[in-house]
Amino acid sequence: MAIKAKKHFGQNFLTDKSFTDKIIQSMPDIEGVSLIEIGPGLGDLTKALLERYTVLRAYEVDEELYEHLKDAFKEEIKASRLELCLGDVLEYWKKGALCPNPYFICANIPYYITTPIIYRILEDKNCVGAVLMVQKEVALKLTASYGCTDYSSLSVLVQILSDISTLFEVPKSAFSPQPKVDSAVICMRKNMKLGLEFRDIKEYILTAFKARGKTLRKNLLSHYEQVEEQFFKLDIKPNLRPHELAPDMHFRLFKNLNK
Numbered sequence: 019m020a021i022k023a024k025k026h027f028g029q030n031f032l033t034d035k036s037f038t039d040k041i042i043q044s045m046p047d048i049e050g051v052s053l054i055e056i057g058p059g060l061g062d063l064t065k066a067l068l069e070r071y072t073v074l075r076a077y078e079v080d081e082e083l084y085e086h087l088k089d090a091f092k093e094e095i096k097a098s099r100l101e102l103c104l105g106d107v108l109e110y111w112k113k114g115a116l117c118p119n120p121y122f123i124c125a126n127i128p129y130y131i132t133t134p135i136i137y138r139i140l141e142d143k144n145c146v147g148a149v150l151m152v153q154k155e156v157a158l159k160l161t162a163s164y165g166c167t168d169y170s171s172l173s174v175l176v177q178i179l180s181d182i183s184t185l186f187e188v189p190k191s192a193f194s195p196q197p198k199v200d201s202a203v204i205c206m207r208k209n210m211k212l213g214l215e216f217r218d219i220k221e222y223i224l225t226a227f228k229a230r231g232k233t234l235r236k237n238l239l240s241h242y243e244q245v246e247e248q249f250f251k252l253d254i255k256p257n258l259r260p261h262e263l264a265p266d267m268h269f270r271l272f273k274n275l276n277k
Contacts, residue, residue, distance in 0.1 A: 021060065021086060031059050032126055032151070034192035041124070041203055042066045044185045045149055048122045056107050056125035056135065059083060061090050064100070067124060074100050075117065077107040108134055115144040123148035129197075132156050133172065139206065140179045141216040147180065147207040157184045157202035164264045171227035175220060177265040180206040222272040226260045234260045238275070248274045 032038060041063065048071075055076040058064040064087070067074050078084045084104045094100040103110065108131065110116060121144055127135055132152050139145050152160075160176050161184055162168035176182055188201040225241045226234055235256050238245045249256055252270060254263065263271075 021082060030193040030195060030197045032062065032188075032192060033194045034188075035062070037188050037192050037203075038062055038066050040186060041149060041151070042070055044203065044205065045070070045124065046122075046147070046205065046207065048146075050120075051146055052117045052119055052121035054116055054121050054123050056123060056127055058087060059126070061087050063124070063126060064091065068094055068099060072099060075103065076100065077103045077105070077110060077116075079104075079106050108138065111138045111142065115142050117144055120144055120146050122146055123150070125149075126151040129153045129156070136160075136172070136176065136206075137220075140175065140208070145208065146210060147205070149185070149203060149205050151188065151201050151203050154187060154200040154202045157204050160204060165262055169261045171223045171260075174227075174265050174268050175223050176206070178209075178219065178223075178269045179212065179214070179216075180208045182206045218276060219272060222275065223268065226268065230260060232259075234258050234263060242275045244275065 053067065053071050053074050055064060055067060055074060058076040058078055060083070064074065064076055068091075076087070078087060081104065084102060087102055088095065091100050091102075095102065107116070123139060123145060125135075125148065127150055129152070132150075133156075135150075139148050159168045159170055159173055161182055162170070162173045183205055185203045185205055188203060190196050190198070190200050193201075221241075226237055228237045228240070233256065234254075235245060235249060235258070237260060246256075248254075248271060251274065252267065254267065254271065
């Protein structure tokens with residue numbers, strides 16, 4: 019019996035093998051790093067990953083799909099090449115890192131949990147990066163340049179903490195059921211040497227963008243001392259809006275305000 023996609027899990031199965039192949043081809047060198055898949059679904063990407071990599075851990079929230087995957091990959095599971103985890107990956111993340119050693123993620127993630135997953139990827143110190151299928155609109159926001167309409171607090175956070183790029187677009191016709199929007203595959207390689215506390219940089223950025231219509235200076239004055247001094251030191255115009263400052267300047271300002 020064919021498995022039907024469940025709307026409450028945001029399931030859209032990638033059925034065009036050419037795009038599965040492109041995802042595999044776009045994977046960076048991750049030698050010495052564990053590999054994790056989020057939302058393996060019917061297992062097409064899982065199969066392709068196991069053809070290239072020795073060991074894979076996969077998290078699936080749908081019990082019906084979990085049983086399907088257990089049967090489809092029973093040989094790989096028996097050989098300890100595939101570890102299947104049943105449940106919400108965000109709940110697993112609440113308990114700590116998804117893996118005790120450095121790991122990389124590959125996933126076609128449900129659109130409704132894209133932002134929480136990206137936050138977790140950035141926060142988890144064991145995660146070194148990810149190749150993700152996301153909504154095209156989200157990819158545009160994540161990679162947006164300062165001054166653009168799509169440039170937001172998430173754009174700044176992602177661009178400070180990782181090197182991010184859009185690899186290619188995927189039309190909605192490549193999925194079943196067909197979603198209402200096109201998708202894109204992005205690659206994030208985290209800047210592991212920054213030595214930042216995620217909590218601190220996230221707090222700064224959310225404060226900076228608290229009221230997009232207000233000036234950056236006014237938003238920051240509600241939380242930080244020495245704002246005026248640091249604006250003068252970094253030659254930042256006092257009437258600048260948060261979306262008009264580049265990620266590297268936001269980073270410099272954050273470091274100075276948190277000394």
